[in-house]
Amino acid sequence: MDVLQGRYLKKIKSKEGKLKGLKVETNEGILSVYLPKALREVAKKELTPGDDVRVWGSVCKKKGKKQSKGRSLQAEAVIPLSPQAKVKLPKKKKIKPMTVQLCQKKNCCKRGGTKLWETFEATEQSSTPFKLEAVGCLGGCKRGPNIRFLPDNVKHYHVQPEQVERLLAEHQA
Secondary structure, X not given: OEEEEEEEEEEEEOXXXXXXXXEEEEOOEEEEEEOOHHHHHHHHHHOOOOOEEEEEEEEOOOOOOOOOOOOEEEEEXXXXXXXXXXXXXXXXXXXXXXXXXXEOOHHHHHHHHHHHHHHHHHOOOXXXXXXXXXXXXXXXXXXXXXXXXXXXXXXXXXXXXXXXXXXHHHHHO
């Protein structure tokens, strides 16, 4: 007797449209599971496509008929798996990398933007990884040099090189 687990894909119907079995997707591929009459009514009421199921049965050996592609199983028992029996892996959180946009327009560069750029480049990225990006005007030209932190979309004006470490730590969290 074989025991397998998989996802119930669709019904196998007879020519008259009656339930005859189930198509089940397993790690080994798609499998035809034929149900005895006693299980057909229960399967009709209890199972819906997409359910995870466990099937006990024996390999079908049809004589005189052409074997269908893949393996077939004559079921002895079929049960839907409860949500607790399913193995769910936690979803990985997508962490967007921090981007520091630094205005490279004339006003900001005159007010210390070039020195600020050099400070960001010299900052060790092992503690706070970030991407440095040169951008056009961020607004507030008379309050330069100006920077913006993404993905937070927070702007800072009058930024001085000594503030770089503090700002990076503040936006990392």
